[in-house]
Amino acid sequence: MDLELAGKTAVVTGGSKGIGLAVVRLLVAEGVRVVAASRRETPELKETGAVHVPVDLTTAEGATELIERATAELGAIDILVNNVGVGDTDDIAKGALLSLLELPDSAWQHTFDLHFYSALRVTRAALPSLVDRKGTVVNVSSIAARLAGAGPVDYNVSKAALNALTKIVAEQFGPQGVRAITISPGPVSTGVWTDPDGLIGRLAAENGVPHEEMVTQFLDNLGTTTGRVSTPEEVARLIVFAASPSNINGAEYVIDGGIIKSV
Incomplete structure (x- = not known):
């Protein structure tokens, strides 16, 4: 199946391992020129041939630097995959082990910087190029956004905010040709x-x-x-499909092995 992606350009955050790395590999295989952002370049990422930009996306400066360097490398951006997340195990464990009364503001701030503000800032920086190219934003969320009682509470809430951001981008910039789609994996x-x-x-x-x-x-x-x-490759196939040309906008796709039961 030809996804009509050959010759396009993409930025993938959190591209050094896991789902992000699998997305980079699939996009490159489809003939896409890719810039991958992460704090460090892994040997596996280097093997893909993608251009690595080392940045800290928990900061506003990191988002600006990423898009500036990606635009200089690619000329313009057709696809943005906001995938960066999870981070240090100690950080995410706090949200799973501590109650609402115990979890400090600093944990909430860090979690939102990583999972929500990184996507907001990178999207905002990339939007002029995405509007010009009638591009696509794919936000990698989680079914945790729908499972308030399970898992790290700060992570769950940040992903719910990310889901809302997708809808806002689709609503505000859909008339200018920009599509925004959420992919929500379960356990991977x-x-x-x-x-x-x-x-x-x-x-x-x-x-x-x-x-x-x-x-x-x-x-x-x-x-x-x-x-x-699920495997990272299974999730990546759904992300790359979402990034391919279509009339899908503002939608959420769940890949969770049947966890979400509600209609």
Whole structure:
């Protein structure tokens, strides 16, 4: 299937590993010129041939620098994938282990800087180019936005805000040819779920149970009908499809193994 992406340009945040790396690989395979942003360049990212821009997207300066360097490299931006997220395990664990009364403002601020403000600032910086090229913004959210009682509370709320941002971009800039789409994964086989020092591994240690047992418990509690987590490649295929030319705008696509039951 030809996704009609050959010759286009893209910026992918959080492109050094996990879902972001899988997106970079697929876009490059489709003939897209890609700039990937992350704090560090991994060997895997370097192998893709994408241009790496090292930035800290929790800062306003990082977003400005990324788009300036991406525009200088690419000439213009057709696709923006706001994927950066999760960050340090200690940070995300706080939201899962502490109550609303215990979680400090600094944790909320850091989480929103990483998961919401990074997307807002990068999108805002890229919009002149996206309007000119009638481009597409894909925001990588999470089903956590719909699951207020599960997982890190600050993360959940930041993703709900990101979902609303997608709708606003679609509404305000759709008439100028810009599309905005949300992709909301459930559990994905990235470090959060697979690494012994990741969030699930940390919670397993806290509860004194084997890592794999904790994964199974989480999937059962969440009601996963497929009985497994998604792979980064599966999520990336949905993201790249969303970025391909279509009349889809303001929509949210869920890839969660059947966790979300509501219509």
